[in-house]
Amino acid sequence: xxxxxxxxxxxxxxxxxxxxxxxxxxxxxxxxxxxxxxxxxxxxxxxxxxxxxxxxxxxxxxxxxxxxxxxxxxxxxxxxxxxxxxxxxxxxxxxxxxxxxxxxxxxxxxxxxxxxxxxxxxxxxxxxxxxxxxxxxxxxxxxxxxxxxxxxxxxxxxxxxxxxxxxxxxxxxxxxxxxxxxxxxxxxxxxxxxxxxxxxxxxxxxxxxxxxxxxxxxxxxxxxxxxxxxxxxxxxxxxxxxxxxxxxxxxxxxxxxxxxxxxxxxxxxxxxxxxxxxxxxxxxxxxxxxxxxxxxxxxxxxxxxxxxxxxxxxxxxxxxxxxxxxxxxxxxx
Amino acid sequence: xxxxxxxxxxxxxxxxxxxxxxxxxxxxxxxxxxxxxxxxxxxxxxxxxxxxxxxxxxxxxxxxxxxxxxxxxxxxxxxxxxxxxxxxxxxxxxxxxxxxxxxxxxxxxxxxxxxxxxxxxxxxxxxxxxxxxxxxxxxxxxxxxxxxxxxxxxxxxxxxxxxxxxxxxxxxxxxxxxxxxxxxxxxxxxxxxxxxxxxxxxxxxxxxxxxxxxxxxxxxxxxxxxxxxxxxxxxxxxxxxxxxxxxxxxxxxxxxxxxxxxxxxxxxxxxxxxxxxxxxxxxxxxxxxxxxxxxxxxxxxxxxxxxxxxxxxxxxxxxxxxxxxxxxxxxx
Numbered sequence: 094x095x096x097x098x099x100x101x102x103x104x105x106x107x108x109x110x111x112x113x114x115x116x117x118x119x120x121x122x123x124x125x126x127x128x129x130x131x132x133x134x135x136x137x138x139x140x141x142x143x144x145x146x147x148x149x150x151x152x153x154x155x156x157x158x159x160x161x162x163x164x165x166x167x168x169x170x171x172x173x174x175x176x177x178x179x180x181x182x183x184x185x186x187x188x189x190x191x192x193x194x195x196x197x198x199x200x201x202x203x204x205x206x207x208x209x210x211x212x213x214x215x216x217x218x219x220x221x222x223x224x225x226x227x228x229x230x231x232x233x234x235x236x237x238x239x240x241x242x243x244x245x246x247x248x249x250x251x252x253x254x255x256x257x258x259x260x261x262x263x264x265x266x267x268x269x270x271x272x273x274x275x276x277x278x279x280x281x282x283x284x285x286x287x288x289x290x291x292x293x294x295x296x297x298x299x300x301x302x303x304x305x306x307x308x309x310x311x312x313x314x315x316x317x318x319x320x321x322x323x324x325x326x327x328x329x330x331x332x333x334x335x336x337x338x339x340x341x342x343x344x345x346x347x348x349x350x351x352x353x354x355x356x357x358x359x360x361x362x363x364x365x366x367x368x369x370x371x372x373x374x375x376x377x378x379x380x381x382x383x384x385x386x387x388x389x390x391x392x393x394x395x396x397x398x399x400x401x402x403x404x405x406x407x408x409x410x411x412x413x414x415x416x417x418x419x420x421x422x423x424x425x426x
Numbered sequence: 427x428x429x430x431x432x433x434x435x436x437x438x439x440x441x442x443x444x445x446x447x448x449x450x451x452x453x454x455x456x457x458x459x460x461x462x463x464x465x466x467x468x469x470x471x472x473x474x475x476x477x478x479x480x481x482x483x484x485x486x487x488x489x490x491x492x493x494x495x496x497x498x499x500x501x502x503x504x505x506x507x508x509x510x511x512x513x514x515x516x517x518x519x520x521x522x523x524x525x526x527x528x529x530x531x532x533x534x535x536x537x538x539x540x541x542x543x544x545x546x547x548x549x550x551x552x553x554x555x556x557x558x559x560x561x562x563x564x565x566x567x568x569x570x571x572x573x574x575x576x577x578x579x580x581x582x583x584x585x586x587x588x589x590x591x592x593x594x595x596x597x598x599x600x601x602x603x604x605x606x607x608x609x610x611x612x613x614x615x616x617x618x619x620x621x622x623x624x625x626x627x628x629x630x631x632x633x634x635x636x637x638x639x640x641x642x643x644x645x646x647x648x649x650x651x652x653x654x655x656x657x658x659x660x661x662x663x664x665x666x667x668x669x670x671x672x673x674x675x676x677x678x679x680x681x682x683x684x685x686x687x688x689x690x691x692x693x694x695x696x697x698x699x700x701x702x703x704x705x706x707x708x709x710x711x712x713x714x715x716x717x718x719x720x721x722x723x724x725x726x727x728x729x730x731x732x733x734x735x736x737x738x739x740x741x742x743x744x745x746x747x748x749x750x751x752x753x754x755x756x757x758x
Contacts, residue, residue, distance in 0.1 A: 253713070254712075256712065284689060284693055286712060288691075288708055289709070310621065310622060311694065313694030316695060316696050316701045317694050317695075317698070317701035337698050340696065351623060354626035355651065356652055356655035357697075358651040358695070361654075365633065366629055366630055367626065368627040368630055
């Protein structure tokens, strides 16, 4: 059963230099207990898409142009994008947990870590102070913070980067959400600390039966975590596939290029990396063609005239590309 | 790319017992030193001409400080830095200025390392202005030549840094580093801030320049995959100390130090099948503070193989096998 169905999401930003079309018609669905990886480079629209689901982008300058996002909340099926402010806050803290990249700017520096975790449970679960405190200590322990009882009264600056991210995870899971949205939560961490956090998230996901949306630019992290992957480029979904299919048989030239551009720590040094020439699009104009066409070695005239729709090419595998990478020729209608 | 240069030739750079301590002070008017951050604490290595030495480690391990101390951007607390036979730590004033053109640096953050108020031409020409000896037409011709060399359009010379993308800005930084035809370039995380598709472009450029100009690199990075790709030899640092140093293939295929082993095992692979098999060696806790490093082996507080000896005695950094160095009591 899908717990989230997003259709035709479009978000734009008004800037001094013009309207930035950050997200252009993104659609996807998420099954219960599924982990969806969202991969893309900076400016691809991956964070904006997810933040806008919960209306976490500042409006203005942001503006939700279109879209629906049906979510299976504890109190029934709701369109996240059409909810009133009050109902939205209820869903945000209780049914959906968020973990951001930079815990230092998401945590309140003037409030103890324990109180910040307890706060959401007091608000959403209506726990009294004593019960909230007890549950907070359990949560701190569960996310692997040693001496949880003593750490309750500590402030964020007294924690290391990895420990702060554990606190963020504790807040996110405090009210028993069904869905965890994580936006590059390990990007700022060192690789050995990242390994600890990934291990924790996998364990919690399985124990709590969470569905997870994991936003990352790191194709390695997503390979180890996701069941299904969406690759975004220029504010659109370029490719969407089960994890094995995406890495083994990428069917969008951008995905293929990204995978070829990566050196691997488990393979000897090659001669030269295959790079994707050019730079990402600036998104100042509404899409009128494939956003990847200027950098694509397979592009032909149609790619520069039309926005490619998503072609289904296999079991749950879709690619928004007019070129058939399997047959190595333009797709026939 | 050229293969590992012969080991017996005189190294271009020889670093011995390098220490870089920063004082911790208390008080504003009557400031007194109450301790020291031992950012680099006795590091030794050599780099042969034409070679790339990768230097990896986590944040705070002292890898960037090592790079800066080599360039004498900091004056080392102790130790020796010999460049092509001359002892840089003893050089001052004009003598040091005379060596500087031969050693250059590419920085991580092209936003803060390129002056936003200067045009590209001015940025790239600046080393020539400072060093002197170039006429205006010479400088102008050299700027065009350099921009072309790094893959930028020489007609864009009068543009400003903000008009370029991150990858292009990094190319400007590389052009500036090459302005005085250096022999040795310290690349301090030159691609960390860039997107994946752009990283490959810049790494390929660095490799092409190395081949064409015979450059020697110290490539500082935290991305082990990229270090494996670009380096002839790789050095691993932890809390200011050298943990291991070996030829590229030896270090990645047969890491000897427990820290190197866990570091390599922690890197996620862009391959779901391999990921299911990968068993990362999880380290306990976080990095200790470099102002108060553990006694004995600095890694013992997180080491999965630590024994009583490790908390007492600092392990000797020794050549365990030919060309393979490690600092661990239990490596044979």
